[in-house]
Amino acid sequence: MERRSFLKMSAALGCAASVTGCDSSSSDTNVTPPEPPLAAEQQSWSSCLVNCGSNCPIKVFSRDGVITRIETDHETTDEYGVNHQIRACARGRSLRQRTYSPDRIKAPMKRVGKRGEGKFVPISWDEAASLVASELKRIAASYGNKSILKHYGTGAYYGFSSSACFDRILNLNGGFLKIYGNYSWAQQNEAAAATGFSSTSGSSLTALKDSDLFLGIGYNPSEMRQSGSGEGYDFLMAISGNPSLEVIMVDPRYTDSMAGKEDQWLPIRPGTDAAFAEAIAYQMISSGWVEANSRAFLDKYCVGYDQASLERLIEEFRASGDAKKLALIPYIDPTENYRDYILGEGKFVAEGGKTPAWAAAICGIAEDKIKQVADKVMAARAPYIVTGAGVNRHANGEQAMRACYMLSFLTGKVGKPGVSNGALPSQGSLSRAGMSGLANPVKETISFFTWAEAIVRGEEMTARKDGLRGTPDLDTPLGTNIKAVFAINSNALINQHSDCNGTAAILEDESKCEFIVVCDCWMTPSARYADLLLPDTSWLESNDLVNDSYASGIMGYLVAMKAAIKPLWDCKSMYDMCGLIADKMGVGAAYSEGKDEAGWLSELYGKTRSNAANASAIPPLPATYEEAQKIGVFRAFDATPKLALDSYINGGKALSTPSGKVEIYSLLMAQKGKDWVFNPDIKGDDISAIPKYQRTWEGYEDDETSAEYPLQLIGFHTKGRTHSSYHNVPWLREATEDAVWMNPVDANSRGLANGDKALVWSSRGTIEVPVRVTPRIAPGVAALGQGAWYKPDVSRTGPSGHAVDVGGCINSLTRYQPSPFAKGNPQHTNRVQISKA
Structure with missing residues (x-):
């Protein structure tokens, strides 16, 4: 029985007793009165904005400022192709658990221990904003704005209150080093x-x-x-x-x-x-x-x-x-x-x-x-x-x-x-207007994947050797190492980047990168390497206007999000926290342009509403953002087939x-x-004008590593995480197994059975994970769901000579080696060995 029904029944029984037993001399007059009826449950719309490519709408129910339950979209027909339902997967449906997770960052935090130890003390927002403002000024004056990097991050695909807020304050400070490419598709x-x-x-x-x-x-x-x-x-x-x-x-x-x-x-x-x-x-x-x-x-x-x-x-x-x-x-x-x-x-x-x-x-x-x-x-x-x-x-x-x-x-x-x-x-897709990050005076751009290397040798990186962009010629160097990193909704500072142990060693050396800011909701492995933690609000605490993402399929949609609850603890939206920083920098007016959150959302909604492409796809949007929030979801299915290269071949x-x-x-x-210059000692480090199969380091044909590391290990995307997002939700950890897949031929030869704990290691690190024995993986190949959180146990040393990562992060095993042309990540090329733990 639901608590509300139980209380209603109790109240009714109490009333009956008061009628049948009305005696002023009786002790019945001392009976405790029934509880007042519960407040009505409120419903609002939000979204699951992780980097899976969808941005699914979510129905959020709350009562007295507390989220009570989550439902997915079931507002319309379930007939495919008729603007059908946009049902969220288990990840989106677990947002209540994620929002109230015990590892939420509840206040601004300043590091007091060694980087990576995760030791912090809470500070005020005033102190946090002052620290960012002063460090930005100091580092720009000492090393130049090219030494300030806004890190790659896709942990949240906000619409308005996004990392563009940090772009604005960094650009108002003279700019920052940009990145190109991404870990998925570089x-x-x-x-x-x-x-x-x-x-x-x-x-x-x-x-x-x-x-x-x-x-x-x-x-x-x-x-x-x-x-x-x-x-x-x-x-x-x-x-x-x-x-x-x-x-x-x-x-x-x-x-x-x-x-x-x-x-x-x-x-x-x-x-x-x-x-x-x-x-x-x-x-x-x-x-x-x-x-x-x-x-x-x-x-x-x-x-x-x-x-x-x-x-x-x-x-x-x-x-x-x-x-x-x-x-x-x-x-x-x-x-x-x-x-x-x-x-x-x-x-x-x-x-x-x-x-x-x-x-x-x-x-x-x-x-x-x-x-x-x-x-x-x-x-x-x-x-x-x-x-x-x-x-x-x-x-x-x-x-x-x-x-x-x-x-x-x-x-x-x-x-x-x-x-x-x-x-x-x-x-x-439908489009939505977004807030400008303002113009960036810094023209140089590095590959998203080479940022840790740029902390060590950025000053000598060039286009010819490292794929640097924005320089006048191939040999003009960047001229500075990275001295400050802003990681916004990013767990790629350590967890999603190659070679966790090697990256940790770079970040732990405070003489290299001098200031690391992490803005997130949860104490992720990357957050543990921050000097300053800025607690963001979750989606269920946010007003926003978002569109479908890059792989939402044939359906385009918009969601007018309304905060179901007020910001928890001492968390602030990115727009508000960056406003505080901008004030400390003396550029508050330029940052806000005279608008608060509501003003920005109203303006951006108006631009979205007047977009001709949207207008042709969906009925007219309501006149105001507040009206749109009441409806929540606007969808447009386009069944017309789109042909590859149609405008070229046929047009x-x-x-x-x-x-x-x-x-x-x-x-x-x-x-x-x-x-360009390549390393002849690295097998496969060259560029061909025509497509060619390349034998590479640690590939199937790499005889130099195959004897010591006989298995090829690949990562894959599990249904219980989006990259590393949602790893901290117990429901999903119970529902989705984090285990290394092995073919029976390979498992049996190592004495491994289903559920056994195994050590998996390369020359870069060692992890400990359960084994899943299955014919669903090719012989000679192992597979592990990527995104598990890096958790080295410093009391244990694995066969690689590194602390055993009991969190099971595949990037404890992967190699940092930028690809020849894109300077991208080769994180599925790995040679490993596996044995019973």
Whole structure:
């Protein structure tokens, strides 16, 4: 029985007793009166704003300033495609537990112990704001504004009260060092752009209604995108709506995106996707199929397929008289063409052709299976090929993505109904206005992944060696090390970055980075390395206007969030805390522009409401933000299929590459491959103009490490976390197992059974986790859900010589080694050993 019902019944019984037993001389007159009825439960709308790509709406119920329960969206029809429900997954539904988590940061805190120990004392907001203002002034004066970094962070996709607030105060202080790229898509973004499109420009999943073959390489939306309006739901509905569609999935793990929905699973060794793709290409080209079926397409829309196409490009550039094009001619080598490479002809004779037999020995997929896939691709009327982001997070990620992209273009069918370009599916979206972070006077930009290295040697980092951007030439150095870091809603300061132990050693040295500010709601592993902690408000304490995120599927939506409760403890929104800092800096008026939170939200809502794209997608929004908050959710489903490269193939609009075409031979990669400096001692540290399978450090073919570390370890996204967010929710830890997956062959040979505690180690660190023995992982491969919180036990030393991480963070094992082209993260390339703990 609910407490409220129990109290109502008790009150009714009390009234009955008072009527039947009314005697002024009786002791009944001393009976305690019943409790007053409970206050009515209030309902408001909020959102789950973690980096899963959805931003699901959440219904929050509260009473007397306390959240009582959470529900998901069930306001509309449950019929898919009719502006259907946007149901949140278990993570969003656990927001009450997360909001009231005992590890919430309750007040501004100043470090008193060694960095990383997690020893802090509470201070006032006045003291905290004064400290930030004074340190910003000191560090900018001593080292320059390039020494101040706003760290990569996606722990919360706020709309208004976001990290843009910190951009404003940092820019009002003279600017800060910017970053480019991200931990999810760094290599695929650069690889796709070098080829001629966006890495999320694939045909929408609604296009699958016209397809007859689906080939997914490392594609796993059912676990990545769980929202009721996410890519996973779109994928499920698309394949179930086309019973004749054949689905082939290539992945080291048998994922929940398969689970009986696929016709064939091909387990592949990590980092070998390019070899698999090249063997399919070999079959398509060597059989004469490309020449007969797609050669005209390749000649018209692509460049670099063969020697003749590159020779024609040189002539076109010479005839153009364009200085930029003329400057690229020395970087074009017609003998370095894709066809010759695949067939092992011309300058590639010594390497041999990329035959299915060659690929089978590398990728672990049988030769006949590779040939069968190639036959299916050639026979398909409308093949839809997609390459998941997991392929890009390897040491050879750029080349692996490009190698897989090539298959779509070899079919000659890109631009036709049901066909994609190998990239991730395009999404539907509504837009919302956001607050400007103001202009940044600092022009230099470093890769998101090289920030810890820039603490140590930023002063000497250049474009030629380190991918530095914004300098006048390749050899002008950044000129300063990073001396201050602002980590806003970021657990990448330690947990999500490679080599936790190596990064910790850098951060612990206070003579290097002198000031670290962490703004978050919870005492994450990264928060433990702060000098100053600023407690943010959670989403359920926030008023905001947010839109659907980057992978919310075909449904676009807006949510007008209303705070269900007042800010807990001494927490403040980022807008308010940065306002205090701005006042201490003497720039309060420039920061706020005369508006409080309500004023900003009203202005941004008005701009969002007048957006023409939104107006064409949904009925007119209410006149005021307050009215919008009462409704909560505004949605627009777009069922019209979007075709990859439609405007180029069918509309004649040139691409953004130097040639204006799809570049099988990338001129940008050719240029950087010749101009940049690489380390010859690091296997795979080079850039090729054409897609090539690369043998890399700690890859399957790395003989130097395979004996000591015989297993390849990959990370994956679990349903119980979004990256590291929600790791501190007990419900989700109970529901989602954090264990290392091992094939029975590998587990049995080590005497490991289900549930056993195991040590997993590399040269960088050791973790302790349970074992899950399952045939859902390829032999020779282990898999671990990424995002568990780093927790070294200093009383125990593991086989690696480091403290055993009993939290089980995979980044205790991963290597810091920026990829050659994107300078991105290769966190799925790992060699490890495993034994019983």
